[in-house]
Amino acid sequence: MKLEPRAVPLQDAPPKRKVKTTQVVNGIETEVEIEVEDVPAGQWPPRASLRVLNHDIPRVDGPVKVSGAARYTHDVRVPGMVWARLLLSPLPRARVAALDLEAARAVPGVVHVLVVEREETGWLGQPVAVVAAETLEAAGDGLRALAARFEPLPWVVDHAAAVREGAPAVGRGANVGRPETDGDEARARAALSASATRVRATYTVPVQHHASLETHGVVVDYRGGEDAVVYCSTQYAQGFAAEAAKELGLKAGNVRGVVEHMGGGFGSKFGLDAQGLYACRIAKELKRPVHLMLDRRAEFLMSGNRSGTSMTIEAGCDAQGSLTGLVAEAWKHGGLGRGSLSGLPYCYKAGAHFRDVRSVRMHLDASRAMRAPGHPQASFGMESILDELAYAAGLDLVEIRRRNAAHPAWVRQLDRVAREIGWDQHPHRTQPGKPDREECIGIGFGISNWGSGGSSDCEAEVRIEKDGSVVVACAAQDLGTGTRMYMAAIAAEEFGLPVAAVTARLGDSRLPTGVASGGSVTTPSVAPAVKDACTRARGAFAAHLAQVLGRSAEGFRFGPDGVRHDGMTERLAWSKACGTLPAEGLSARGKWQESLQTRGVRCTQAAQVAVDPGTGRVRVLHMVCLQEVGLALNRLAVKSQIQGGMIQALGYALGEGRQLDSALGLQLNASFEEYKIPHALEIPRMTTLIDDDDTRNGVAGVGEPPAIPGASAIANAVHNACGARVRELPITPDKVLLALGKVV
Amino acid sequence: MKSFRFLNPASLDEAIALATAPDAGDARFLAGGQDLLTEMQEHLAEPDRVVNLKSVPGLDRIEAGGGRLRVGALATLVRLEREAAVRARWAALSEAAASVASPQIRSCATLGGNLCQRPRCAYYRIEEARCLKKGGTECFAYGGSNKYSAILGGGPSWIVHPSDLAPALVALDAEIVLRGAGGERRLPLEKFYVLPADGDVTKETVLAPGEVVTEVVVPEPPAGARSTYLKFRERESYDFALAAVAASLVLQDGVVRTARICLGGVAPVPWRAPQAEAALLGRRLDAALAKQAAAAALAGAAPLEQNAFKIPLTKTLVERALLALAR
């Protein structure tokens, strides 16, 4: 089905007004003021009247996904395509001493060898060369034939080495970044001194990998001439065509970007990336399509990650448990990047606080945004110190959170979550349990927040054809989050149709302006635009019917029983109504509207674990999540999304983390064997609750917030179970045994 | 993966001949391929010839009878896991098979391949790290990351043997049958494995070039015998053993008459624990004795910087395995 932009022209530009919203730039949430059109604010229908939305809707692309028919970038095959593979720097910093280009070119099947770094590499996994060949196997042979030789240069890949005096410099500037501070240090320290109870501890979180199942990569379909189609596994369908065009030497408008389906990004996939540029260069040179997807090792080494953190936190409270002061000193480990760490005391309020955060740079790939960048790290530090403070003061773990939470919504959520996890019956509410049995049961809590909020640039188009079919389109993408499904569902709701009667089109740069899917902004950007387009289409349809039927346009209603008019007793079937349309059908373009979205979604989680003090095994038994979502477009998909976040947090808590050998400059777990993500047997019972007490009738994105507090809750539960306080993630059996004093 | 010549012999003799021919170059036998293919993908193995043992008939039988269990080298793990006779009389073997990797691996991984698999040590598996096992001069785990390394029998390499079947079969007193150009030889499975200090450090077994494991023979356990395999994984779903114990006991009125205990995941070879066995003999198996035997099993442990936790962990496993057999 084709959809050429053929929008009904909007009226004269309406006046603008300014509103505040949250935007995420490189993973950093920022409050910004933007201009929006001052048009009458659209509204979602009251929840009780919703027929399609806010229900469980099976996703429309389910059948193609479960049968293997869905086409991802990795699956794209075009005639004449060559297969490209990368040679990476095996060391964090090295001189490229030898590359036998002639030998590589001589390998049967090899069609091109591109050297992208001839002199010196500056991070582990940095691409050095690309070999393209007629088959994948031949491309591999070409890489071997390069017989690359690297001479090590001094590097730093761990904190201690990077901050040491005389350490090898990482790029330009000092290895330790300038302090980012917040709060009044003198006041905070004075408050700490005056507090009834105070605790101080250091918490460490490792680098976490996105580990998307589909690796980063592209297929550049360029066969000479003026046009190209570029398929890219990315979270921003409109974010790479222009870049690709530049690299291909084509006009920007002549390159189409396509992201039909994509196999996970979690914040790591925006733009073409280096490998995309290389593929374009080779395609341009050969005038042949190029397939270049990273292999798994490359994905671990060069596609970004969640930065690690080391933080020392001191916190104090008064006799009732109110936080009086907090001082935090933290280092972010983001490789060549700055890393991210959300502000402490995170979702809590303290009488006075001070924090000093610095980044420590290393010869490793730059960290990228990953599902709530900076938040899980801050959450782990904050929720841990809060538990330690509660135990020191003899306070109930839920009570100390209720007392200090920065928003009343969390108080309500804590009460509900505590009930669901069985807190009242739990024996260890103010002191941890003892390691005195094979199954020590513990409970922990955590809370989180995310700005969400949409992009004012987002647009959508709706077309109603004469045959009654409906297409809704936007250049956004569906990462598995359900974008396609709710686009169709919104139109179905608006026109009174079944979801299956609507086709949603996305993932194509030529469609109306979409948005990059990062920071949970997709839904609050796309849904309002789609809704607005539908509202406008209904208006246009009503105006058309008014002319045809000689009725007033205001009186038309679109429902599951067809088109009605207040002044008519009979109903007009949808297909009949559409049949009156002109041959080209009807289309309308909608724009984002602030009134249709909402910002600030809070989340509370609890985890119940069983710790085996004999082996150090931590088994998560039960996780509970209560999540504000505003108006849930599809409850089924929202729950899936929430559970997905919780499971990723479980991995962060118990298994994941980059392991390096600093001396050798190697990553020891750049594979799914050694980088341990939870599988089927690690999944606990999950109670996933949409917070229906959040009655705001606007849509929000919930990709990020449920991924935040789970790890903190699990870590606290481990301690609560048996007194093993593990201050460094992941909590593996060795660390539990060590914390229990079992290792002599 | 490097190109190779793929050969499908019709007999064992032909297979051996193909692998040892003067022009064979580096030849490898292929069984289930679940380890060899990963080695080839990582360029740790770059054979010129791959000799496919699956084309040789008769290597995959499982026969219980005549006072023994005979398992052909090509028998798949899924069959050992499911075979009723094995489950009933050689429980440790069946439990060990069921504990291996994932259903996808067990459906084609073989007994022979499991016994001959190469180490999982991260340094060994990274091509660029030219460690002792790969002909280098240093065991990088020793001064580097050694959480997963050996606490018993280590040095000059500290790998742990990754097989689950091997400790189970050692505990069951199995014999291994090898066939080479010079004919057949049989030896206790325990003697099949060599410590890094005792032989060629780049190998884990006595298998000679061109020699093939053809079968394993396990004696029928006496009346009153019970066995079990207890494996601890860092990730329960799909992982190698962080530590494991196989135990085979004959109990008479609660008193231990015979005992064989073998540890996995803690030493470069399946690690027999004779002190623990001795501690058990002739005594009533209760919690206190199990604890004492566990301590004896780990008495000689010499952990590296990051793996002392394996001592209490393995002790726990030994205790629990013994008590499970006493129940």
Add this chain to the structure above:
Amino acid sequence: MADGTARTDGAAEPVDLSRRVFLRGAGGAAAGGVLAPALLGAAAGGCAAGATAGAGAATSAALAAPPGADPAGRELVGEVEIELAINGTRQKLVVEPRTTLLDALRTRLEPPLTGTKSVCERGNCGACTVLVDGEPRYACLQLACDLRGRAITTVEGLGSPEKLSVLQQEFVAQDGSMCGFCTPGFVVAITACLQRDPRASEQEIRRACAGNLCRCGTHPQVFAAALAAGRRLAEGQR
């Protein structure tokens, strides 16, 4: 391909699903392989109980079978044409001995079968799970040329978007996929489990897909889908 012999012609020849014909097709070898037990078909209740405990033995009998009386198949080197039985049709394709089944399906077949996903290529993630004679395997750890005479089933062979298998239907209904990249592997691994026992418990289902990695965290919905499909299949059998 180098010698220009790359084919196939796409019009794959349908296989007569009888053992006799199949064996003849495989070159008259002694036991070319047991055909996959009827797979969880598209029709409701289409689960055959074919593979029970005996399947293991049958499978390994096939394992020991020589690929042949076919002398050309004894020694393979360079680009060679082989024939594989994929989803019930015999297909010719050109591979190298080192070509894995995963790469053969995705890059050597014409048209390619890309439902089997390439994710880790080391047998760690399960995204490339296929059935070989009814048992689940990682396609990345199989040599394509080593599977001549075996019945290979990919996710595409279990159902199509228009005609989903019972399990696939339940995956859709329970929201068992998010990004969907792991989904085919889970579908195939669980299909093998339900074929053995549609009444498999949740723990058995978890064990059946413990070798599969999902990063989006769809597991609870996957278990629910498997249990629901098992119930439907068990009822259909009665």
